[in-house]
Amino acid sequence: MNDVLVVAAALVDDLDDPRLLLAARRATPASLAGRWEFPGGKVEPGETPELALHREIREELGVRVGLGVELLGPDAGAWRLAEGYVMRVWFAEVLDGVPEPLVEHDELRWLPDGQWLDVPWLDADVPIVEALERFVAAFPSRTGPS
Numbered sequence: 001m002n003d004v005l006v007v008a009a010a011l012v013d014d015l016d017d018p019r020l021l022l023a024a025r026r027a028t029p030a031s032l033a034g035r036w037e038f039p040g041g042k043v044e045p046g047e048t049p050e051l052a053l054h055r056e057i058r059e060e061l062g063v064r065v066g067l068g069v070e071l072l073g074p075d076a077g078a079w080r081l082a083e084g085y086v087m088r089v090w091f092a093e094v095l096d097g098v099p100e101p102l103v104e105h106d107e108l109r110w111l112p113d114g115q116w117l118d119v120p121w122l123d124a125d126v127p128i129v130e131a132l133e134r135f136v137a138a139f140p141s142r143t144g145p146s
């Protein structure tokens, strides 16, 4: 069986100089409630991953975003979440609106640099946040569109 593809945004305050990272706290389902994640969701049949990501961010946060570079993971470019689930992650910044926890989340938090790991992320997200920190430390001005 093919893996289910989840897409997510590492939303930062400024793609040219990222300092703040947006974390979203899950309100549902009960098994994930209270843990923090990247906003996003599953790609639907017939959608491209990028279009799915724009749709999910509009639905979940009510904002329009611009995508930067993809943070490539170890599993053919993706990050394994669990058996049968992989996730692709893009840097992004808000173009229009102020993010609000509209569905699925009950709190949003902009984490300052140096404190990106300071909330209880979903287990599978921890190595992704660590990789984001390494990427930004190595290429501070290269998260924008390539």
Ligand SMILES: Nc1nc2c([nH]c(=O)n2[C@H]2C[C@H](O)[C@@H](COP(=O)(O)OP(=O)(O)OP(=O)(O)O)O2)c(=O)[nH]1
Binding pocket: 006, 007, 008, 032, 036, 037, 038, 039, 040, 041, 042, 043, 056, 081, 085, 087, 122, 124, 125
């Ligand atoms: N959105 C998101 N999901 C994540 C992250 N990390 C992680 O393990 N997951 C898991 C949780 C879920 O089991 C799955 C994504 O499901 P979802 O509930 O966000 O997807 P969706 O918005 O399409 O929701 P649904 O229509 O299936 O209810 O991936 C993450 O950082 N962001």
